[in-house]
Every structure is written in C-alpha cells, then in structure tokens.
Amino acid sequence: MAINQIKGGIVLNYVIIGLNIVLGLLYTPYMLRMLGQNEYGLYSLVASIIAYLTLLDFGFGNAIVRYTAKLISEGKQKEQWELNGMFIVIYSLIGLLAVGVGIILYNNVEWLFDAKMTQDDIAQAKIMIVLLIINLALTFPLSVYGSIIVAYQDFIFQKILTLCRLLFTALTIVILLYLGYKAIAMVVVQTIFNLGILFINCIYCFKKLHIKVWFSNLKFTILKEIAHYSFWVFLSQIIDRVYWGSGQFVLGSLIGTTAVAIFSVAILLQQMYMTFSSSISSVLLPKITAMANDSGNEVAISNLFIRTGRIQAVVMALILFGFYIFGSSFIKLWAGNGYTEVYPITLLFFTALFIPTIQTTGYTILQARNQMKFRSIVYLFISICSLILQVVFTKIFGIMGCAYAIGGALILGQGLVMNIYYYKKQKIDIPLFWKETIKIMIAPIVLTLLAKMIIPESKLLCNWGSLLVAILLFTTAYGIIVYLCSLNQYEKQLFKSTILVIKRIRK
Numbered sequence: 001m002a003i004n005q006i007k008g009g010i011v012l013n014y015v016i017i018g019l020n021i022v023l024g025l026l027y028t029p030y031m032l033r034m035l036g037q038n039e040y041g042l043y044s045l046v047a048s049i050i051a052y053l054t055l056l057d058f059g060f061g062n063a064i065v066r067y068t069a070k071l072i073s074e075g076k077q078k079e080q081w082e083l084n085g086m087f088i089v090i091y092s093l094i095g096l097l098a099v100g101v102g103i104i105l106y107n108n109v110e111w112l113f114d115a116k117m118t119q120d121d122i123a124q125a126k127i128m129i130v131l132l133i134i135n136l137a138l139t140f141p142l143s144v145y146g147s148i149i150v151a152y153q154d155f156i157f158q159k160i161l162t163l164c165r166l167l168f169t170a171l172t173i174v175i176l177l178y179l180g181y182k183a184i185a186m187v188v189v190q191t192i193f194n195l196g197i198l199f200i201n202c203i204y205c206f207k208k209l210h211i212k213v214w215f216s217n218l219k220f221t222i223l224k225e226i227a228h229y230s231f232w233v234f235l236s237q238i239i240d241r242v243y244w245g246s247g248q249f250v251l252g253s254l255i256g257t258t259a260v261a262i263f264s265v266a267i268l269l270q271q272m273y274m275t276f277s278s279s280i281s282s283v284l285l286p287k288i289t290a291m292a293n294d295s296g297n298e299v300a301i302s303n304l305f306i307r308t309g310r311i312q313a314v315v316m317a318l319i320l321f322g323f324y325i326f327g328s329s330f331i332k333l334w335a336g337n338g339y340t341e342v343y344p345i346t347l348l349f350f351t352a353l354f355i356p357t358i359q360t361t362g363y364t365i366l367q368a369r370n371q372m373k374f375r376s377i378v379y380l381f382i383s384i385c386s387l388i389l390q391v392v393f394t395k396i397f398g399i400m401g402c403a404y405a406i407g408g409a410l411i412l413g414q415g416l417v418m419n420i421y422y423y424k425k426q427k428i429d430i431p432l433f434w435k436e437t438i439k440i441m442i443a444p445i446v447l448t449l450l451a452k453m454i455i456p457e458s459k460l461l462c463n464w465g466s467l468l469v470a471i472l473l474f475t476t477a478y479g480i481i482v483y484l485c486s487l488n489q490y491e492k493q494l495f496k497s498t499i500l501v502i503k504r505i506r507k
Contacts, residue, residue, distance in 0.1 A: 012162075015163060017275045019163065020166065021272050021275075025334070030174065031186075034177040035177070064151065065147050069153075071083060072152065082214050084212070091141040091143065091144055095138065096137070098136045105129055106129050106133075109125050131184070131187045131188060138195055139195070145204070145205045146158060146201045148209070172189050173190075176189065235380070236372065239376070239380055239383050242383055243406070244270070247402050251394065266342050270346065276315055276357070277315075277357030302427065302428045302432075305361050305422075305433065306429065309436075312358040312359075313437050317444050320354055321445075321478070323347060325452050326474070328343045333463070333467065348400075352407035352415075353410065359418070362422050362428065365426060365428075375421075379414075389405035440486040441486075443486050444486065447477060
C-alpha cells in the first residue's frame, strides 16, 4: 500500500520545522562561539543582503506548482511539457539577472558595508558574495524541478531530501568549524549541498516522473495570465518582509539598539511560530488547484478549509498556550534577564497571528483560484497603517507600543477583513468554521487556565530540567485531553493513520 503523500508530507514538514528550530536554538550559539562576533556578523550581513535577491523569483515558484497541477488535472501533457520549457527559459533569465545584480554588489562592497571594515573583511565578503551569487544563479533554473515535484504531489521524496540536506549541512559545518574553518567554508558547504539537492530533483523529474521539457512552440501567450497571478504573490512576499522588518527600524530610530535587540528576539520566535502553520497548507496547493477547476467543488473546498483549520488550531493552540504558561521562564533561561520584555511582545504576536495561522488554507485557495489581488491590497493597507501606528504608539508606549501596532493591524486585516472576504466572495462557510473551531478549543483552554493557576512558575521553572519536564507533562496532558474531548472521528482516524505513516517512513 502506497504511503499517503499528503499525510507523509505534513508529518515530514513538522519534522523539518522541529529540526530547524533545534538548529536555531543550539546551532547558532555554537557558530557564534566558533566564528567570533566579527566573522559571524560579516557572514550574517552578506547572507541578509543576498537573501533579498531571492525576491527575484517574482512569485513564479507558486505559479509553476499551480499551473502544472492544473494541466495535470486536465490531462494536458503536451501543454505541460511546453510550460516546463517556458519556465526554464524564464528562470534562466532571472538567474542571469541575479548574476548582474551580484556583480553590482561585488563592485560596491566598500559602499554597502561599514567603511571601517578591514581589508581582510572586505576580501572575505567579496568571496562570499561570489559563492552565494553562483548558488543563486543556478538555483533559479534548477528550482523549477522542485516545484514540478510538488505539483505532482510527490512530497515525501522532496521532504526527505530537505531533511537530509539540513542534517548533513549542519553536521559538516560543525566539523569544519571545529577544525578551524570559518565563514567562507560555511558558504562553500551550503552551496554544494544546495546545488546537489537541486540536481537530484532534476534527475528525479526525468527518471521517476518522466517529465519532458520542450523549448519549441513556447506558449508565451499564457505568460500574461501567469504574470498577473505571480505579481500578487510577489507583492505579498515584499509586503511581508516590510511588515515584520519595519519594527526594528522604528525602534532603532526612536529608542535605541537595546530595544531593537529585544524586538529582534521576539521576531525570531514569531518566525518559528509561523512555520508551524504552513505544514498542512503547503502540500494542498496541487489538490485545491484540481478542485478549483470544477465550479461544483465550492462546498468541498469550504469543508477542506474547515477540516484543516481545526487541525491547525490544535497545533497552533498548543504552542500559543504553552508559551503563555512557560514562555516567561523560557525567555529568562534562553535569552537572559535582560530580555524579559520579549515575553509579552512574543505572546502578543502569537495571539494576533492565531487566526491567520489556522486559516493558511485560505491563502492556498486564493492561489489556486488566481485571486490573490484582494488579499495583497488588504495586506498592503494594513502594512502602511501598522507602520504609521508603530511610530505613534512607540512614542507613547515604548517598545510595547510598536508591538501593539503590529498585532492590532494584523487582527484587523488578516483576522476580521479576510474572514468577511472568505465568506462573501470565496463562499467559504466562515460561521461554521468558527463554530467547529470553538468546539475543538474549549477543552484546551480549560486545561491551560488550570495549568496556569497550578504551576508556580517562578519557583519550579528556574532551570532547564524542571522547565522541560513541565512542558512535557503539559504537552502530554494536552494531547490526551484534545484526543478524548475535542477531536471528531475523522480527526482521530487521521491521527491513527498518521502514526502508521510515520512507522512506514521509518521503515
């Protein structure tokens, strides 16, 4: 019996997320110690600048998945091969564009970076930029094959590859750092493993999926439709970077670097929190695209939105409630006493993000239906409002004022406005969604309130051992209570089948 690709993909997504979080919490301090503050800062600075070049994707990555899945569902194989060729051409041109921008960066390192950097630092920065640009230039055309694998819903293979890349990259870098190698060696290792995975995806597409790439009769007439779809995805990506990156700038201008450091830790935790929400919806785009082609599937899509929302609510509530109970102790042990304000800021972010994170399937539905415009406009509006309010509230309330502005705009836009839009325009049964979601949340909320009253945080959770034991006990109780009191028969069966999937993957 073949392993269910969607269930397997979701399970492996959570494994990858967990591994990324562990690496983020343990691996980063190790790099800091082995590299030293200056070299690590240089590496982070170069990597952050290069990261913005990934926006040159222009949202086409989602377009490959969406349009390939659409052609697969329609049985149009010839058109699919031609589409593959067109995207290879487009991404090759984007790769050349990345090289051009990289050359400009390379020639302006002294201007872009701190003028007080040593000549050795500048030389290292240039080497890293060259390596990362080569990586990026090859990544663009080769990434097409990874998107094709997703469109074919062959998730397990790709997730296992990603898991292997994370493990072997981290292990190799740890060894090299121990042997005395520095930032350039890290970039070399990352480049080699990244390109290796991309070439494996390419081979898999041709050997396993038997795809073809035709460069004759390229249908650039469809490019206008694809560009319209990709533009709104691209705009959302830009706005997302601005939305979560403006706080540091505002705080740095109005308060100082200490506030920026505190806020940056909260943003790091917020990013970890958000990664959990995409594990289910990220593997649903091909399926929803196929469903969206049939106008009679509106009820089925609405039901899928509700089912995935309930499951996501269970996961996201565990993190939210767990942080509510243990977050303060965790921050003190992990970041230190100077970062106590991280707790209320992060808790505010987690709470404001709860609705968007349990409704990520709605974003996937909009992608499948090529109706991203409204969401992008709403997000642009709330980003502008948030930025204005950040300045005003920071002057009044300090660092928490900045958090209030971000959280409030998020609740208003992504929570209230988008729910109305889903209900009125996308024909998703939002009243039923909230009815079902509230039902599944009652028992976890009661458990959380009881746990908060019972656990004397300041006395018992003063070291890692007692904190981890308390978190384990709470998680176990949460799982039992949710399974017995909240899950319906479908969800219980899904849980059981997921356990079977895990066992099969391990074999």
